[in-house]
Amino acid sequence: MRKILHVELLAHTPDAEDIVFAAFRQCYSSGFVMDTVVQPRRAGKISAEEREHFLQNVLMMGHASPLEHVSFTFAIEGISRACSHQLIRHRIASYSQQSQRYCAEGEELDYILPPSIARDEEAKRLYEAFMRQAGETYARLRERMQKSGCKRESANEDARFVLPNAAETKLVATFNARSLLHFLQLRCCSRAQWEIRALARRMGQWVQNISPTLFSHAGPSCEQWGVCFESPAFSCGRKPPFQPPKTEKPDGE
Numbered sequence: 001m002r003k004i005l006h007v008e009l010l011a012h013t014p015d016a017e018d019i020v021f022a023a024f025r026q027c028y029s030s031g032f033v034m035d036t037v038v039q040p041r042r043a044g045k046i047s048a049e050e051r052e053h054f055l056q057n058v059l060m061m062g063h064a065s066p067l068e069h070v071s072f073t074f075a076i077e078g079i080s081r082a083c084s085h086q087l088i089r090h091r092i093a094s095y096s097q098q099s100q101r102y103c104a105e106g107e108e109l110d111y112i113l114p115p116s117i118a119r120d121e122e123a124k125r126l127y128e129a130f131m132r133q134a135g136e137t138y139a140r141l142r143e144r145m146q147k148s149g150c151k152r153e154s155a156n157e158d159a160r161f162v163l164p165n166a167a168e169t170k171l172v173a174t175f176n177a178r179s180l181l182h183f184l185q186l187r188c189c190s191r192a193q194w195e196i197r198a199l200a201r202r203m204g205q206w207v208q209n210i211s212p213t214l215f216s217h218a219g220p221s222c223e224q225w226g227v228c229f230e231s232p233a234f235s236c237g238r239k240p241p242f243q244p245p246k247t248e249k250p251d252g253e
């Protein structure tokens with residue numbers, strides 16, 4: 001059965017912007033942050049505008065470690081294994097993904113249909129026929145292996161070798177804000193593959209609602225910094241490419 005992307009924000013650090021603000025301010029405060037920031041903020045002596053102004057300034061400086069104190073947990077379904085493989089390459093995050101050993105597919109395989117194939121009737125027909133066949137072969141293999149004495153998990157783990165990259169998966173992922181900004185920079189870019197880009201955009205929308213200041217510039221580097229870090233050959237051309245500063249040659253060369 002065809003599945004579509006579904007992303008929920010399952011949990012997040014409460015008062016994330018206050019926590020990042022306190023962590024930043026502790027770096028530049030000779031006093032204890034509880035006295036200089038947390039209590040005054042709770043008492044309304046530091047306004048949300050003041051906090052936002054401070055955060056906007058330090059975020060532009062690249063001093064990013066205070067962003068690691070807050071995290072966001074997403075429940076994700078309706079992505080392909082091709083997409084989840086790209087997602088889990090982001091090592092500074094935690095993942096719990098549906099097991100293909102303990103969870104068997106039904107005979108009707110759950111899969112993702114790429115939009116380019118959905119638009120082309122003949123391509124869609126070929127694709128869906130293959131998904132049906134992959135699902136049937138998988139089910140027959142499982143059944144046969146179980147009949148010949150394999151345990152259920154063993155049958156699942158070997159029958160899954162015939163499942164395509166398109167097979168749908170579900171997972172829970174937790175990112176801290178620093179890692180999430182990095183993820184959004186890479187994966188909201190038009191260079192990223194369409195499915196992980198759609199996922200990243202949805203995740204970005206969730207966190208922009210929760211922490212609008214922390215994520216006010218979330219997205220590709222062209223939107224964050226006004227420059228493109230892709231090589232000119234790959235850049236979409238929307239913004240000028242990043243030019244590294246020219247370095248002087250040392251004396252004698």
Ligand SMILES: Cc1cc2nc3c(=O)[nH]c(=O)nc-3n(C[C@H](O)[C@H](O)[C@H](O)COP(=O)(O)OP(=O)(O)OC[C@H]3O[C@@H](n4cnc5c(N)ncnc54)[C@H](O)[C@@H]3O)c2cc1C
Nearest residue numbers: 086088089090091092093179182183186187189191192193
């Ligand atoms: C458009 C695009 C195309 C891609 N194509 C390919 C491809 O063809 N083949 C392929 O294999 N991958 C590809 N990737 C994946 C890419 O190489 C990264 O693995 C992925 O984007 C995760 O990024 P990351 O390592 O920066 O993130 P994370 O793993 O979350 O790491 C975040 C940051 O932590 C630091 N870090 C983490 N681990 C280490 C470490 N071991 N040593 C030093 N520093 C570390 C780095 O600064 C890193 O940027 C592609 C990614 C994109 C966006």
